[in-house]
Amino acid sequence: MVTIRDLHFSYRRKAVLDGLSLEFRPGYIYGLLGKNGTGKSTLLRNMAGLLFPQRGQVRLGDLNPVLRQPAFLEQVFLVPEEFHFPPVLIDEWVRHRAVFYPKFSYTLFEQTLVEFQIPRDVRLTDMSHGQQKKALISFALSTNVALLLMDEPTNGLDILSKSQFRKIIAGALSDEKCIIISTHQVKDLENLIDRVTVIDNGKILFDQPINNISRKLQFKLSFDPDETSRALYAETSLKGNALVLPSYDDEDESHPDLEMLYKAVVLQGDRVARVFRN
Amino acid sequence: MSNTFSFNRWLRLVGLHWSDHRRLYVLAIPVIAGLMLVWFGFVTMMNDQWAFHPDLQLVTYYVGLFFIGGLYGNMIFSALSRKRESIQFLLLPASHLEKLLCGLFFSVVLFFITYTLLFYVVDIPMAHLARSIHIARLERFGRMVGQSPEVNIFNLFAVKDGPAPDFFPPLLLMIYLSIQAFVLLGSIYFTRYAILKSLLSAIGIVILSVLFLSKVIFPLVPDGWRMSGLTSWSLFSPSEIKFVRLPLWVGHWSYQLLQYGLPLIFWVTAWFRLKEKEV
Numbered sequence: 001m002v003t004i005r006d007l008h009f010s011y012r013r014k015a016v017l018d019g020l021s022l023e024f025r026p027g028y029i030y031g032l033l034g035k036n037g038t039g040k041s042t043l044l045r046n047m048a049g050l051l052f053p054q055r056g057q058v059r060l061g062d063l064n065p066v067l068r069q070p071a072f073l074e075q076v077f078l079v080p081e082e083f084h085f086p087p088v089l090i091d092e093w094v095r096h097r098a099v100f101y102p103k104f105s106y107t108l109f110e111q112t113l114v115e116f117q118i119p120r121d122v123r124l125t126d127m128s129h130g131q132q133k134k135a136l137i138s139f140a141l142s143t144n145v146a147l148l149l150m151d152e153p154t155n156g157l158d159i160l161s162k163s164q165f166r167k168i169i170a171g172a173l174s175d176e177k178c179i180i181i182s183t184h185q186v187k188d189l190e191n192l193i194d195r196v197t198v199i200d201n202g203k204i205l206f207d208q209p210i211n212n213i214s215r216k217l218q219f220k221l222s223f224d225p226d227e228t229s230r231a232l233y234a235e236t237s238l239k240g241n242a243l244v245l246p247s248y249d250d251e252d253e254s255h256p257d258l259e260m261l262y263k264a265v266v267l268q269g270d271r272v273a274r275v276f277r278n
Numbered sequence: 279m280s281n282t283f284s285f286n287r288w289l290r291l292v293g294l295h296w297s298d299h300r301r302l303y304v305l306a307i308p309v310i311a312g313l314m315l316v317w318f319g320f321v322t323m324m325n326d327q328w329a330f331h332p333d334l335q336l337v338t339y340y341v342g343l344f345f346i347g348g349l350y351g352n353m354i355f356s357a358l359s360r361k362r363e364s365i366q367f368l369l370l371p372a373s374h375l376e377k378l379l380c381g382l383f384f385s386v387v388l389f390f391i392t393y394t395l396l397f398y399v400v401d402i403p404m405a406h407l408a409r410s411i412h413i414a415r416l417e418r419f420g421r422m423v424g425q426s427p428e429v430n431i432f433n434l435f436a437v438k439d440g441p442a443p444d445f446f447p448p449l450l451l452m453i454y455l456s457i458q459a460f461v462l463l464g465s466i467y468f469t470r471y472a473i474l475k476s477l478l479s480a481i482g483i484v485i486l487s488v489l490f491l492s493k494v495i496f497p498l499v500p501d502g503w504r505m506s507g508l509t510s511w512s513l514f515s516p517s518e519i520k521f522v523r524l525p526l527w528v529g530h531w532s533y534q535l536l537q538y539g540l541p542l543i544f545w546v547t548a549w550f551r552l553k554e555k556e557v
Binding site: 045048049050051052068069070071073074076077078080082083084086087088092093095096097099100101 | 279281284287290293294297298299301357360361362363365366368369370371372373374553556557
């Protein structure tokens with residue numbers, strides 16, 4: 001579906017994306033993780049056609065995002081970190097925008113609004129930031145676009161809304177849709193994503209499906225000094241040492257702790273990479 | 279549907295623009311009318327005879343058109359200077375041509391019609407009111423009412439009232455369209471302080487043109503020869519008078535280009551710039 005080949009992008013002289021090659025397929029939710037300023041948003045905007053690659057290419061099927069043709073834009077929706085709403089009621093806002101998306105589902109939109117508890121009688125500009133974000137996410141999901149890009153979607157959401165978000169996103173996925181979520185709040189994507197991609201300094205540091213991570217790595221709490229010494233990454237806590245260990249038994253799958261995985265990848269990238277090469 | 283232009287999609291875009299900006303426009307209409315009313319009222323107080331003179335109406339019409347139309351031209355694509363809004367604008371599933379034509383529909387066509395209607399809605403009664411006040415004043419001082427001139431409403435489309443009678447539509451209207459198109463282009467081109475940067479660019483272009491003429495073109499012309507018009511040169515010396523003119527069609531098309539071509543050139547450039555816009 002989305003093919004990225006040798007993508008280079010820089011702001012003036014500062015290289016942000018340095019020869020990225022990736023592929024995103026429909027039917028999956030991808031988590032794009034990385035520190036602030038590592039190029040996650042830049043990658044999403046290159047995919048949406050808001051920024052143009054300086055070298056390499058991005059394609060959605062046969063469509064080139066750079067041209068921003070309606071046929072492409074009808075298939076892509078970006079939920080940006082910051083957004084703007086005019087001072088209108090949500091129903092009016094949606095009525096004038098939904099007509100641009102051929103697969104827009106009013107039923108799904110109604111359901112999502114109810115689930116997110118968005119008030120219908122309040123102007124969008126009078127809503128809280130969290131409510132506005134949930135309104136935009138509801139609209140984004142209802143467009144039923146093939147490629148849904150979300151940049152830090154859980155920023156500004158309270159704890160309950162974050163779990164609602166995970167539930168709604170998981171329920172909205174279909175075989176024709178590809179959802180890419182960029183975030184630095186890795187905990188928010190737990191139990192949601194199918195593949196983890198970590199970007200650092202414009203390069204792919206780690207890119208693995210969740211089931212592979214579950215097979216190859218173990219995430220556990222332990223007081224055992226022997227286990228701690230074997231860990232790829234260890235963190236002390238009152239409950240014991242939080243460890244990321246290589247798993248030698250493919251049958252013994254462990255539930256990935258994304259935050260620990262992320263820290264292990266960023267701080268012990270080479271050791272983690274060796275585990276996945278084996 | 280076509281990826282370049284679809285009338286249905288364009289209509290949806292117009293509906294969307296109206297829905298998003300309706301409140302602003304509905305508020306702006308009484309504000310513009312109020313400003314005109316205050317201005318005509320002020321002139322009537324100062325000099326009631328001058329208040330219904332066509333020249334004052336012409337000046338009022340064009341000053342308002344240039345100023346408000348210029349500001350509106352700068353505003354129509356101002357979303358592009360704000361990251362939050364520009365992402366939504368650029369990612370809306372419509373072509374760049376449709377987005378540009380929607381902007382032009384509001385800023386050029388609808389604005390012109392609305393502004394002109396507003397002007398006459400205020401101008402006609404105010405001109406008659408000014409004349410009534412003028413007559414009442416004449417009567418109070420025992421002078422002949424017949425001395426008062428009739429109300430003569432300025433006609434935007436009448437050649438005789440135009441500032442340059444040889445041209446139709448009035449030259450000022452075409453200059454306005456060029457300036458508004460330039461400001462509109464500037465609002466797409468520049469991300470911050472667009473209107474100031476557009477005006478600075480326009481001033482820069484004028485200065486460069488003058489420098490080009492004075493430093494490059496004029497030194498090439500033999501001594502005593504002067505430019506007289508866009509495509510003619512003349513020599514007035516005690517011994518002889520000479521006149522050189524490029525073929526008539528060159529002059530004709532140069533004027534046509536300056537008069538009608540500039541807005542088109544700026545709009546086409548704005549379309550290219552819209553295609554290149556990155557956020």
